[in-house]
Amino acid sequence: MNQHISESHLFQHINHTLNDADQEIVTTHLSKCNTCRIAVEGLTAEHRMIWQSLQGNLGQINPAPQANFAAIAPKLIHKKNRTSLFPFLSVRNVFASGLLLTILILSVFLFVNTLGSQNMMTNNHIGTTFLPVTNGNFEVTDTDDGLTWWTLAGSRPQDYKASRDDGVYFDGKSSAMLASDVEEANEFGTLMQWLTPDESVLGRRVRLSAQIKAEDVADWAGLWMRIDGTSSQTLQFYNMQDQPIRGTMDWQRYEAVLDVPPGSRKIYFGVLLAGNGRVWIDNVQLEIVSNDIALTGFASNQALTNADFEAGDVKIDGWFLIGSHPQDYEIHHEKLIFVSGDASGLLASKNDEAQGFGTLMQTFPAKEYLNQRVRFLASIRTENVEKRAGLWMRVDGHNSRILQFDNMHKRAIRSTTDWTQYEIVLDVPQESESISLGLLLDGQGKAWIDNITLESVGQDVPSTD
Incomplete structure (x- = not known):
């Protein structure tokens, strides 16, 4: 035996x-x-x-x-x-x-x-x-x-x-x-x-x-x-x-x-x-x-949620803060500054000595986008960004293997800027399991995000991977 x-x-x-x-x-x-x-x-x-x-x-x-x-x-x-x-x-x-x-x-x-x-x-x-x-x-x-x-x-x-x-x-x-x-x-x-x-x-x-x-x-x-x-x-x-x-x-x-x-x-x-x-x-x-008890957390059939940041009070429904030093950053449901609707998402450093980076993000299953090229579009506004801010997107396969990734490293947003639309374009291979995306901020400053869309595009649209 x-x-x-x-x-x-x-x-x-x-x-x-x-x-x-x-x-x-x-x-x-x-x-x-x-x-x-x-x-x-x-x-x-x-x-x-x-x-x-x-x-x-x-x-x-x-x-x-x-x-x-x-x-x-x-x-x-x-x-x-x-x-x-x-x-x-x-x-x-x-x-x-x-x-x-x-x-x-x-x-x-x-x-x-x-x-x-x-x-x-x-x-x-x-x-x-x-x-x-x-x-x-x-x-x-x-x-x-x-x-x-x-x-x-x-x-x-x-x-x-x-x-x-x-x-x-x-x-x-x-x-x-x-x-x-x-x-x-x-x-x-x-x-x-x-x-x-x-x-x-x-x-x-x-x-x-x-x-x-x-x-x-x-x-x-x-x-x-x-x-x-x-x-x-x-x-x-x-x-x-x-x-x-x-x-x-x-x-x-x-x-x-x-x-x-x-x-x-x-x-x-x-x-x-x-x-x-x-x-x-x-x-x-x-x-x-029983099923009348409300769920918490990430559901397997959940897609991108609250893309216009309208849902929420102090917190932003569907979004959370993480990063290398999340304790140095904060997120808010911004109701005074936005592109359209009544709200946007705000990611800001807490003090003048913010270390590492923070990100406002969410993760959802990739099954809706398999074998497609997708474009992540969003409007961003910044104020006194010392190092960099930008969109990021990542497509993962089995065991969190990175299949596609872009964080706007070569086209970073700095200083103070008005609302501008940015995009990331990535392929979602057949073996993809999850998509993560959001707004990141590295160092001091503030960044707002609004009007997010995630759409399938043709192969004639260049990938940013």
Whole structure:
């Protein structure tokens, strides 16, 4: 009988969080097991896409073309005092001790499934079916950090720390704390877990809810959930960028509501913290709800939305802020300056020392434009742009592979300009999966955008790729 490494252990191997002895055992196994090698390749791509999603699926929209923001590699914090996953095995006797390894992995598998069966229950009072979030109240304490079945990850997890907190909690005896661990944290960390939906969940609507408390959050924090299909395709995604948590606040309930399409393979969820600060999370629940509960986030059949910026109040519906230093920028629903209608979108630096770039953007499926050449048109107005502003557009294929890209690097907008129409023209190949586009600002200044159109054009219109 073939013996394979569990998915959770492969995940730790990818992110170098096993101790040296266990890492060598898994490496030896992978050298002889093609099945597990294929699983590692899939997990590597899968989790890379998660971190990209949490930052808005930006990938490479960098004002400096030589830099590559698509390479956000997941790396968990290495814990030197982590207890060995294989305490009785060494490299020399790994094959002789295969039975012990098999028993251990089967025990973990049976334990998880037992917990799942216990947690899958129906509340007769409200008719709600709860899904198996493991240790959602953070009361289980059989690991060094007290966060059994939760994983610390992110774009720079080494800048963050996570632990069980027995002194701060919503109810029960404890909560989980996620906090920055350096003086200037510029990326994000997340405390997360995942599950595989069964047939009872496919085709249903689910709600992730949790109590969150924040302290001195400089950039933003939020609850997030992502649903993947085959080949790690993002089917649904939400990360609270439309209602970010900032500053200091007491316990408050937040939720994410997404549909689980047929063919969904994984549900990922957790809490994230971008920049400095601390957040606590407690009472994490995942439940099946009726379709009259409103959705949040990115839907798989969604196209470009709110292209005229008319929808929204303070925030701009359908659009969000991201970038290399989003904490140095802000976006507004501008109701005083516009080309037509009643509003435009404003992207501005917060101060005179804005670092990196910020972008006002959205992402949507490419299926409507496959095998076509498309033109992204928009009107832009600028004020005191020190470095550059401009449109950008990117077409991605499988595993976020960049197929087409333009960010107006060679025709950048600078200084102060009146409303002017600009365009980007790119091809959308058959293998395309998503299109991302928006307005970027690098350094000090302000830029307004309005009257966006995305249209198919003939091959006689030159590409700007």
